[in-house]
Amino acid sequence: xxxxxxxxxxxxxxxxxxxxxxxxxxxxxxxxxxxxxxxxxxxxxxxxxxxxxxxxxxxxxxxxxxxxxxxxxxxxxxxxxxxxxxxxxxxxxxxxxxxxxxxxxxxxxxxxxxxxxxxxxxxxxxxxxxxxxxxxxxxxxxxxxxxxxxxxxxxxxxxxxxxxxxxxxxxxxxxxxxxxxxx
Numbered sequence: 001x002x003x004x005x006x007x008x009x010x011x012x013x014x015x016x017x018x019x020x021x022x023x024x025x026x027x028x029x030x031x032x033x034x035x036x037x038x039x040x041x042x043x044x045x046x047x048x049x050x051x052x053x054x055x056x057x058x059x060x061x062x063x064x065x066x067x068x069x070x071x072x073x074x075x076x077x078x079x080x081x082x083x084x085x086x087x088x089x090x091x092x093x094x095x096x097x098x099x100x101x102x103x104x105x106x107x108x109x110x111x112x113x114x115x116x117x118x119x120x121x122x123x124x125x126x127x128x129x130x131x132x133x134x135x136x137x138x139x140x141x142x143x144x145x146x147x148x149x150x151x152x153x154x155x156x157x158x159x160x161x162x163x164x165x166x167x168x169x170x171x172x173x174x175x176x177x178x179x180x181x182x183x
Contacts, residue, residue: 010177014113016129022050022148023111023177026133034178036136039144044069055147056135059106060084063099066142074149094118097169105132105145108176115173118166126166127152 008027014020025047029037044051056069065085075081080088085102089095097116105112112132119125128151135144 008178013175013177014129014131015115016131016148016150018050018053018150019113019129019131019148022047022054022131022146023133025050026111026146027178036134038136039138039141042135042146050148053148053150055149057102057145057147058141059102059143059145062103062106065099065102068144071149073151076151093169094166097171101130101171101174102132102145104174105134106143110134111177113173113175113177114171117168117170117172119168125168 008023011020011023011027014023026037026042029041031037042056044054044056047054052071052073054069054071055067055074058066058068060066063086067080067083067085067088070079070081078088085095085098089098101112101114101116104114111134114130114132116128116130117125118128128149131148133146133148135146137144
């Protein structure tokens with residue numbers, strides 16, 4: 001997927017190409033006036049190259065996130081599909097970090113791009129790019145978030161961050177995108 005002429009002006013802020021494509025897809029599904037795309041307009045099957053890196057997350061409260069869909073590249077080691085965050089991620093700094101990232105998207109009310117660094121006993125440093133995109137839910141349904149997540153590292157790891165908590169967590173990049181609509 002190549003960024004279209006009418007791609008959001010800030011798509012260049014996203015370093016990870018698959019997440020840039022996801023942002024273009026999300027922006028194209030928005031109403032003409034901007035805002036959040038409706039749930040009915042989002043179909044992960046439309047973006048097969050990005051599907052392994054996607055999550056569709058329901059928000060049931062400030063720290064209650066339900067994973068409706070989790071792509072195969074995100075679900076390394078453990079698949080949280082059909083579970084709440086608290087059921088899949090061990091209590092501690094990593095879960096608190098993930099809750100804070102989801103909360104930041106909720107607080108800002110629009111797309112958020114983050115790069116996080118993790119280091120620990122499961123292998124060398126991991127650099128994870130995440131794109132949090134709010135979606136307008138169907139009436140009566142909980143708020144939704146479409147999340148893209150791509151992890152890069154020097155070699156494979158002996159477990160997911162859900163299973164082996166990192167010893168170091170840092171988020172050097174956390175930025176709001178979408179200053180008010182499409183170009």
